[in-house]
Amino acid sequence: DARVTQTPRHKVTEMGQEVTMRCQPILGHNTVFWYRQTMMQGLELLAYFRNRAPLDDSGMPKDRFSAEMPDATLATLKIQPSEPRDSAVYFCASGLEVNTEAFFGQGTRLTVV
């Protein structure tokens, strides 16, 4: 049963701490997306990769967020330093190239206090 796996599922951290979220895309998928979901803004695209290369990270606050794909089986999203306004559910999704749907992981619920 192929699925996108995200860790951790929940994270509570103090303001100023570094947070790292991990995603294992579905084997064979070559596009990976990071989204953030809040009640106010809905699902916002933060960054995405194709064949491990970053294509668009314009939705991401550059001063504190960074996204990488060290290899085809791992994508990471880091926040340093974290702030209370970063509290949200962060979803990773993966897909194949053009005209196919994206499959979402279960998300990481981040709370920054």
Place this chain on the structure above:
Amino acid sequence: GQNIDQPTEMTATEGAIVQINCTYQTSGFNGLFWYQQHAGEAPTFLSYNVLDGLEEKGRFSSFLSRSKGYSYLLLKELQMKDSASYLCAVRDRQAGTALIFGKGTTLSVSS
């Protein structure tokens, strides 16, 4: 940029039919998707339209009019388990293959 609008909330009763509308503005339209998201869970894919017309999949159908920048999701024979948020998303060539989502429509189905 992109702009996607859908109603915030809708209510319906079991067995009924409900239509959730979505309007969008985008410069390089390249497909429209509908996702379902139950509270506390991940969005799951429902349907995809890239050409005008109706796509039917069981109790769910999705319609697209590219000239009007309009889509709807039709849910028939509503069940309690259909209570969820329904997300309209567009793919824009300027954004590559990424999906840009609307804020979603929360559907409540009552008995």
